[in-house]
Amino acid sequence: MARRWYTALGVNLLLGIPGVVPLWMLWYIASNWPLAELGLTVREPTENDGVMPALVLCGPVVLLFAVLWWLANRPLAERTALTAGGYWLLSVLATLLPTAALFANS
Template sequence: MRTYPPAAVVVNLLLGLPAVVPVWLLWYFAVNWPLAGLGWTQGEPTENDGMLPWFIFAVPVLSVFSGLWWLANHLLRRRRHAGPRAAGAYWTTSALLTLVPTGALIAVL
């Protein structure tokens, strides 16, 4: 059984540091979803600009981050030459490792 490569652990933990911003943007959008009853919590009452400014800001941020994350993990995965069964475990582990800094920040605050 092969183990998860140490380089991928380091890369995903380092990518998790700037990932705090895209995760926060996704959380903010989910909380302030404009359709009644679909938000997870009560929306901010002063948030009356609509969601278009958030789409204009969030879509490029999320696109750039997800593109860099995919490229880094694709290159690391390709160098490893693991079979197709290991692909799902690799990508799942990579995503969870990227969320570790956000989880640590939530736990501390």
């Protein structure tokens, strides 16, 4: 069963649902500091504590999700019939799909 591409699609779609939270955290950090410094976004006016509190709060959540995503995908990548590049592309896009659906709906 793991040799089929839709197994990887299903696993990563399910991982993408709770993955909305760490992706939002990454966007929050990026939009308030590096992208705001470049002039690409506008910093939240009440965000004046600096980047360290955000990294302390968001870092463990993002790291935990990344480790769980890797542990779920590594065994599937070895057993699937897809090429390595095709598998990882499918995995990343399927994980981002719930977040993209929320963006499209808002």
